[in-house]
Amino acid sequence: MVKYHHSLDATFAALGDPTRRSILTTLQRGQASVTELVRPHKISMPAIMKHLGVLEQAGLISQQKIGRVRMCRLTVAPMQQAADWLSLYRVFWENQLDSLEKFLNQPQQEELDPCRKPSPRQPSSHKPRHRHS
């Protein structure tokens, strides 16, 4: 359990940076060299190496040296674990959205006239009201 917590800590912390998320998006299309990963970002090679180190420590990528080229590859398990953790809250937010939808769909009449006695449910279409003259 501690290890699970620890890896979730590292995963979420690593994902909390736009450059690192962008690197992961690039690697989703397939493995890439460090030079290829530097190109789209306007940052130095040492800076990108630091980001790659954080991603590797979190287990989100693996690096392999092939000759003189360092290749990076996305690994799936930590991201799946993070998604699993967030999915525990899906029921909660779906309930909240349902409540919001119900609130927005309730007849406006009740909101405008809170002292009005409850009446049998009416369709929500707007009908012109008769004014007392």
Add this chain to the structure above:
Amino acid sequence: MVKYHHSLDATFAALGDPTRRSILTTLQRGQASVTELVRPHKISMPAIMKHLGVLEQAGLISQQKIGRVRMCRLTVAPMQQAADWLSLYRVFWENQLDSLEKFLNQPQQEELDPCRKPSPRQPSSHKPRHRHS
């Protein structure tokens, strides 16, 4: 787009701490006072207030003072946004798992005897092999 990035940064960074995730788990059951949130964690009131500040800044909770009691409540949008971002990778990890499953299910014969010529597909059930005597 910049705002979306910014809020994802704050959301993932806030989720990268076990105490803050534990607070969110508690709040999933309903709103709670700060005193109720301190109880299960062996940390000081100032420390919990700091965590609540980070969660509030990320928009993951809202705080409201009712009389002398500060109540906290979970808000769903940022967590849903984080889940949406991770779900973009679902196709990738499902493909990887499919490949792994295919690899594990391929007939062991091919792995044991790589020089063997390809033969017509055979059922995977094990049949006793005749030994040359």
